[in-house]
Amino acid sequence: MATDIKDSAHPVEAAAVMRLLPARPRLLALGEPTHGEDALLELRNELFRQLVEEQGYRTIAIESDCLKGLIVDDYVTHGTGTLDDVMERGFSHTWFNASAPNRELVRWMRAYNDDRPAPERLRFAGFDGPLEMTGAASPREALTALHDHLSARVDADLLPCTAGTLDRLLGADERWTQPAAMTDPSRSVGRSAEAGELRLFADDLVALLDERTPELIAVASRDAWHRARLYGRTAVGLLRYHHWMADTSPARMTRLVGLRAQMMARNLLALTERGPALAHAHNGHLQRHRSTMRMSGVPVHWWSAGAIASAHLGERYAFLATALGTLPHQGVGTPPPDTVEGLLYALTDDRGVVDARRLATALGATPPAPRESPWFGYSPLDPAHLADSDGIVFVKDVPRPERP
Known part of the structure; x- marks a missing residue:
């Protein structure tokens, strides 16, 4: 068995990844088991460069706010703004904008695009909704941007409402963003009369955008x-999310986590219309099997963005789960030898990619013991679902990130 596993391990390179797959995927998903580790982000950057240079990939999408991601995309494609400003405003989590590898990724993409024609330029995207664990953004930005786009290009009589009507119904953004609504449905405005009208207007605006597609692309x-x-998907998604934040039924949290996954998946699927893309996020957002967690002691089950995208794309979706050996600065030591991570730790030198299905076959019908992490921020592999991945990227030892 050890020989089989060692023989199936290869360097983490684009060519080795492609050999694991039946064809070049439209969406290649690279997961990570924890956030904020420079070593994992540097590996992602190296793989993306190779995918660009050897496989024709042109887009990278990360687990960050899809609207903020437009700031980064404008910079890498057109040079809009400065690198410092883009790193400050273009990411939704502090571990993203403070990250040296993320900064290097953006800098490299801007340099690569310099003097290249538009069809050859690299694109950046955030694919998460404008959501946080403590709440959701106001739908104002997405909804008004969609209305502005349409009002500048189609007959005003076709619009379901005026910009003033939207502004009146939206009210103050603080009504939508108060953190208390995450745990107290009565504090949410998501089922107010104004929110109900906004959902209808958003639906009509998206329908008008779709209906006038030939004209809008031409002009x-x-x-x-x-x-x-993107503005339309986000406006509709946020209004739906706020609607369920105001729900008092036992289904509330299941719907909320499922709606976030749906927003992520729709953004990823839209990106694939432009060409092959690399997506990078937590393993849990990209896995094919059903997701589960306990919230306030209650089990919650939903399908992740990766599971939804995989169902749509079939073999055009590929998922590489990342696992690690040690994370000493977070108290994660050498993995027990009877776990998947323990087996890989004993058989790899530094890092490599392993054929996940071949690994599952080599391990036999009885999967290894699940690894338990002493730190909540690291999620070990689920040995019962190895074959749901196309490959396992294993990083043996993760050093402490360097911060200025």
Whole structure:
């Protein structure tokens, strides 16, 4: 068995990854078992460069706010703004904008795009919704941007409402963003009369955008149309999310986590319309099997963005789960030898990618023991679902990130 596993391990390179797959995927998903580790982000950067140079990939999407990601995309494609400003405003989590590897990724993409024609330029995207564990953003930005796009290009009589009507119904953004609504449904405005009207207007605006697709692409550009569709998806998704934040039934949390996954999946699927893309996020957002967690002692089950995207794309979706050996600065020591991580730790020198299905076959019908992490921020592999991945990227020892 050890020989089989060692023989199936290869360097983490684009060519080795492609050999694991029946064809080049439209969406290659690279997971990570924890956030904020420079070594994992540097590996992602190296793989993306190789995918660009050897496999024709042009887009990278990360687990960050899809609207903020437009700031980064404008910089890497057109040089809009400065690198410092983009790193400050273009990411939704502090471990992203403070990350040296993320900064290097953005800098490299801008340099790569310099003087290249538009069809050859690299694109950046956030694919998460404008959501946090403590709540959700106001739908104002997405909804008004969609309305502005349409009002500048179609007859005003076709619009379901005016910009003033939207502003009146939206009210103050603080009504939508108060953290108390996450745990107290009565504090949410998601089922108010105004929110109900906004959902109808958002639906009509998205329908109008779709209906006028040929005209809108002709008078503006396909890129502008893609951006307007993103605004539409986000506005509809946020209004639906706020609606369920106001729910008092036992299904509330299941719907909320499922809606976030759906928003992620729709953003990823839209990106694949432009060409092959690399997605990078937590393993849990990209896995094919059903997700589960306990919230306030109650089990919650949902399908992740990766599971939804895989169902749509079939073999055009591929998932590489990342596992690690040690994370000493977080108290994660050498994995027990009877776990998957323990087996890989004993058989790899530094890092490598392993054929996940071949690994599952080599381990036999009885899977190894699940690893338990002493730190909540690291999620070990689930040995019962190895074959649901196309490959396992294993990093033996993760050093402490360097921070200025």
